[in-house]
Amino acid sequence: FSAELLCCHLKLQEFPRTKNTHMVTFDLYLHATPLVFIPFCWHGKFETLGALGISVMLLGTAGGIAWHALDILLGLFSAAPEIVNQSLGHEQMHSHHHGGHPHGIDMDHPILALSMTIISISVKEGLYWITKRAGEREGSGLMKANAWHHRADAVSSFVALIGVGGSMLGVKFLDPLAGIVVSGMILKAGLETGYQSLLELVDAAVPSQQLDLYKQTILQVEEVKGCNHLRGRRAGSSLYLDVNIEVDPFSSVSAAHEVGENVRHQIQKLHPEVAEVFIHIDPAISLFAASATDQGSVKETECQNRNLSSEHKDIEDTVSDIFSSKFSGKMVLERITPHLLGDKILLQIEVSMPPDILIRDAMKLAEEAEREILKAVPDAVQVCILLRLGHAIP
Incomplete structure (x- = not known):
């Protein structure tokens, strides 16, 4: 059985590895395709799809190993008395014949199988660590999943190794027991990789x-x-x-x-x-609230759904009326810059004044204008009058 298992393992290993390698190559090619062909928000999804495909392969591998191991284990349980006799050494040199065909173990084949299995484990385990480190360095889930595919090959070779050793020692139930344990390891890796890939495909938030x-x-x-x-x-x-x-x-x-x-x-x-x-x-509303000494009112009302932008025109008309009616000939309104903070408004107003006005008089006019605007515009919590001394910024 161990020789047959090794033969099947090598055959199955050859096909999935070729298929898996093509999948990884294709997904990495799509991931490296220039963004002009594929929307950038979907670009990394090809790599995630590749990782999901490999996780499905891992789950299939785990299921196959577990099914085969259970089938063999049940067969061994049905022949338990014979296995016990062989394990206790009651039959040191025994060869069964069925239909003229000998079922004894040829020691040359187990030794060859043992050697080839050890080489396979070493190579696949080395590939696992190389691919895993490359995936961690690049942050690629696809390469990490492919690394676990190498690990699955290595542990399946390990099952064959235990089977060969068990056959040589006459303890045949070690093979299926090891297969069940290994299938659990591969199943865990497949579930973790698949779950992470599904989270990425549905755009789950990063913790x-x-x-x-x-x-x-x-x-x-x-x-x-x-x-x-x-x-x-x-x-x-x-x-x-x-x-x-x-x-x-x-x-x-x-x-x-x-x-x-x-x-x-x-x-x-x-x-x-x-x-x-x-x-x-x-x-940064908190900065404004501190300067305006009205932090509480800003935070309490900032969640109200008011469209303040629709009031800008009314504010400009109100301010223009104030300047034209109360400060005509003293100040000329040049520009109004509203700042929306929560549902409150801070107004920066640029004005020009006669060149011969005294600074003291200009300050009094500005303070008076600020008071009038605060009365007329309820949402304005602060008004700042700026005197334009040079040319306006276009």
Whole structure:
């Protein structure tokens, strides 16, 4: 039986390895295909599909080994008295004949089988460690799954080794028992690989504890005031991040965009496994709340669903009416820049004044205008009047 098992093992090993190698090569080729042909968000899925396919092969291998081992074990149990007699040494030199065909063990074949099995175990175990380290270095689930396929070949050779040794010692039940144990090992590896591949295929979120390192990198970028809603998903060996960063609420759009680009550059520089970072920029409301001394009211009302952008035109009209009716000839309204923080508004207003006005008088006019605007615009929590001294920025 051991010689037949080794022969079957070598034949089965030849076919699945060729098929599996082609699968890995094909999936790695698709993973390396330029992004112009395949959407980047699906690009790593081919590698995940390959890992899932290999996990199915591992499950099939485990099932086949377990079924075969149980079949042999049941057959041995039915012939238990004969096995016990052989194990106790009651028959030192015994050869059964059935239909004129001898069933004794030729010692030349077990020794040859033993030698070939040991070589097979050594080669496959070496391939397992080489492929496993390469997969860990590249972060490739496909290569890790392929490494376990090598390990499955090695442990199936180990079953053959135990079978040969058991046959040489006259203890035949070691072969199926070892097969059951080995099938459990392969089953565990197949389930773990398949489960991880399924999670990646459905875009399951990466556990938050695995994202702490990326969060630290983000917070170390200059001008980043906060970081929240950090999420990640895997596609093969690539990781995609989605994050909200907080910047100075009074930063310009271009400055805030530059902060976001700095975050992206820093993450991809320090973490090469990150293929893309989707960055959403939010104002740091806590900074504004502290400066406006109204932190409580901002936090309580920031969740209200109000469309403040629709009120901008009304605010501009209100401010324009105030300047034209109460400050005509004293100040000219140049630009209104609203800052939305929660459901509150901070207004930055640029004005121009006569060149011969005193600074003291200009300050009084600005304070008076701020009071009038705060009365007329209920959502405005702070108004800042800026005097334009030079040419306007286009």
